[in-house]
Amino acid sequence: MTTVRRESLSDQAARLLLERIQRGEWAIGQKLPGETTLGPQLGVGRSTMREAIRQLAGQGILTSRQGSGIFLQALAPQQDWEALVLRTNIASILEARLAIESEAAALAAERHTAADLGAIREALDRRNVERATIPSRVDADTALHRSIVAASGNPILTELFDTFAERSRDAMIQMLRLSGEPGTDHDQQVHERIVDAVADRDGEVASALSRAHLSALRDAVVGDGDGGAPAES
Template sequence: MPQIQRTPLADQAADLLLDRIRSGEWELGQKLPGETTLAPQLGVGRSTVREAIRQLAGRGVLATRQGSGVFVTALDVPEDWDAVLRRADIVSIIEARIAIESEAAALAAERRTAADVRAIRRALDARAVATASLEEHVDADTAFHRSIVVAAHNPILLELFDGLTPRLRQAMIEMLRIRAGFGGTADHARHVLLSDTVAAHDARAAAAESRAHLSELKGALS
């Protein structure tokens, strides 16, 4: 077993444990050996092992279960979300939108309040007149789709949508530049239909309309 050569010891111990997890020594959900076993393997004291485990637990790789031990909960440190989004291509972003927004549309149709419908209609009207620039149109379009996600009353879906928004805005601007146009009567009609299905409590139609609309955007890139 490689041993630690320099400080900080807890950081080095955490790195060595993470390397062993990445190499497949322990599988997802598997229990790690106890501190008395790991400490001599790593060449550190038990308190250093405990600190290393705390570090990896904070990074989502390990979890301590009271009275049971320490278990592997991820096989690597999750990559920074912003870095993933910056690297993602337009198709990947649209596919993520399909997953988030089609479910959000269905939930919005089931859960929307009268206030939600009014907010969706206002966003729809604002989208219809946001034609001065491509950027203005994309921002108004994003606000409309966000109003539907808000109406789903699911904070996780809303957080995912908001997390996508900066990269989504960039991707949509890039895509519409490729298409050399935005808006139009047919496009607006699709958004009217989506808002109508949500207002009508038609969850199946809302999900289908959201998926169809975004799938058309994806298809336009291929």
């Protein structure tokens, strides 16, 4: 039996459960075992299993019936109107962030202090290790982006970023749960290049890399019709 690695959490458990579903262990409409049964089978605790089930329910694969349990509803994530609205809202937020962060990255490259750069690198390192759960990934990613904006020395840009970050957090978490997309080394390397440009005081490159990253994220959110989304923002 395949088990979840000890350091893995709910998103890995959700993927393993989905693999079992797609291998045909349960038929559409069939009731699944409870958390206390599935958890030990996948090598995770009850709370982690509950979160994994919630993720698959958010994708339309599982459905909860009050007092009856969890039932299999579909074999693949469902693209519905709610997901479309969510995708549109995130795209609008990303467009605003694109304007803010591309300018902030250029200013951060020109103005950052040693303390600013230390905070940015600390946030980058944290982002690399916080991959266990989707909320932790989103929060660590946001902290890195904010540290760069703060290094711009412009409090208005930081205030604007905080406004969009607060509005986008729950939406990004929902989108990542719908897609089941894991954090990737490539995505981390994209952020490392932005940080390196800031550290090198190359405002033009820092701005261009930030713009390219957020543009690609926005385009993926708008253009992916299969319910997927990039790992981070």
